[in-house]
Amino acid sequence: xxxxxxxxxxxxxxxxxxxxxxxxxxxxxxxxxxxxxxxxxxxxxxxxxxxxxxxxxxxxxxxxxxxxxxxxxxxxxxxxxxxxxxxxxxxxxxxxxxxxxxxxxxxxxxxxxxxxxxxxxxxxxxxxxxxxxxxxxxxxxxxxxxxxxxxxxxxxxxxxxxxxxxxxxxxxxxxxxxxxxxxxxxxxxxxxxxxxxxxxxxxxxxxxxxxxxxxxxxxxxxxxxxxxxxxxxxxxxxxxxxxxxxxxxxxxxxxxxxxxxxxxxxxxxxxxxxxxxxxxxxxxxxxxxxxxxxxxxxxxxxxxxxxxxxxxxxxxxxxxxxxxxxxxxxx
Numbered sequence: 328x329x330x331x332x333x334x335x336x337x338x339x340x341x342x343x344x345x346x347x348x349x350x351x352x353x354x355x356x357x358x359x360x361x362x363x364x365x366x367x368x369x370x371x372x373x374x375x376x377x378x379x380x381x382x383x384x385x386x387x388x389x390x391x392x393x394x395x396x397x398x399x400x401x402x403x404x405x406x407x408x409x410x411x412x413x414x415x416x417x418x419x420x421x422x423x424x425x426x427x428x429x430x431x432x433x434x435x436x437x438x439x440x441x442x443x444x445x446x447x448x449x450x451x452x453x454x455x456x457x458x459x460x461x462x463x464x465x466x467x468x469x470x471x472x473x474x475x476x477x478x479x480x481x482x483x484x485x486x487x488x489x490x491x492x493x494x495x496x497x498x499x500x501x502x503x504x505x506x507x508x509x510x511x512x513x514x515x516x517x518x519x520x521x522x523x524x525x526x527x528x529x530x531x532x533x534x535x536x537x538x539x540x541x542x543x544x545x546x547x548x549x550x551x552x553x554x555x556x557x558x559x560x561x562x563x564x565x566x567x568x569x570x571x572x573x574x575x576x577x578x579x580x581x582x583x584x585x586x587x588x589x590x591x592x593x594x595x596x597x598x599x600x601x602x603x604x605x606x607x608x609x610x611x612x613x614x615x616x617x618x619x620x621x622x623x624x625x626x627x628x629x630x631x632x633x634x635x636x637x638x639x640x641x642x643x644x645x646x647x648x649x650x651x652x653x654x655x656x657x658x
Contacts, residue, residue, distance in 0.1 A: 335377070336357075340355060342375065343373070346415070352370065354370055355367055356371075361543070363380070363546070364376045364379060364545070365377045372425055373422060373423075373424055374422065375420065375421075376420065376421050378420075378545075386416075387417050389545055390414050390419055393421060394414045394421060396468060396547045404453060404457070405456050406449065408426075408540065409425075409540070410423055426539055431562075432526045432527040432562075432611050436614070436615070443564065444570040445537075446538055446567070447563055447568060448571060451573065452574050454552070454556070454571070457520050457521065458518035458520060458552050471517060473517050473549070476510035476513045476588070480506060482595070483596075483599075484506045486601075489598075490601045494601075495620065498620040498624040502620075505594055515552065519547070521544060523546040523558070524541070524559065526615070552585060556568060556572065556589040556592075557588070557596065560593040560638060561592075561596055562615060569637075569638050590634040597616050601613060601616035
């Protein structure tokens with residue numbers, strides 16, 4: 328264990344002793360590191376999580392925000408969510424008793440493929456419930472987080488440059504053609520959503536293969552309703568995403584357009600996940616990102632217009648062009 332790790336374990340012990348005076352600590356185990364947080368497990372039952380946000384004011388605000396969001400979401404979600412035990416906002420710390428189950432990310436690719444459709448169907452019902460909440464009800468609780476699709480493509484390009492050497496050669500030309508193409512139409516009706524519904528935040532019972540909880544609500548916001556479907560498409564593939572959309576009930580958003588934007592978000596976000604896995608040496612993120620290239624950027628034509636149809640047969644198509652000398656043109 329490094330000195331930094333020992334210091335963080337000491338921080339965990341300190342905050343638990345301070346806020347749970349009669350609680351005896353027998354073990355503190357590093358659990359995982361995501362893009363936004365570090366998590367530790369105490370006594371196999373208590374999750375103590377620290378934000379990685381360096382700015383004190385923002386770190387404080389983020390923790391307070393998530394605690395309030397969890398209280399609101401508990402009244403909305405058809406799936407279990409954590410109930411905060413205590414928060415130390417200035418330290419970016421949030422603690423809660425762990426929900427049953429294991430992260431879907433920890434399951435093998437074969438297991439995720441075998442059970443992905445039933446899991447995704449439950450997540451489609453979750454998104455139905457979240458997206459149905461009137462925005463006015465949450466106006467003082469969450470912000471809007473809806474940047475133009477052109478900005479998503481720009482950020483994806485920057486992330487791809489950092490990981491291009493790790494992307495198998497067969498997928499690079501489809502990737503570069505996508506990054507050179509125009510994004511889909513940006514029109515949508517923003518809705519309240521989890522806004523980070525990757526499989527690392529979905530807990531499942533590995534025996535019954537049911538969803539037992541949804542964690543990490545710190546990014547919850549008013550967003551494009553297609554975004555969380557995009558993360559499901561990125562992590563679970565076309566069949567599972569079809570199941571999620573089939574269980575999704577809405578009379579506001581056009582499902583064909585939603586499917587097309589979901590594919591766009593999936594393609595953009597995979598490079599950030601891949602970069603995160605490489606930077607933090609977390610092979611699970613690297614492996615799932617590289618596996619996703621098969622359906623996000625298949626090497627055989629037609630490689631770009633097919634994806635939206637794969638998750639919704641009514642989805643529209645976009646014109647795309649090849650980029651033989653993409654890397655040179657971006658230099």
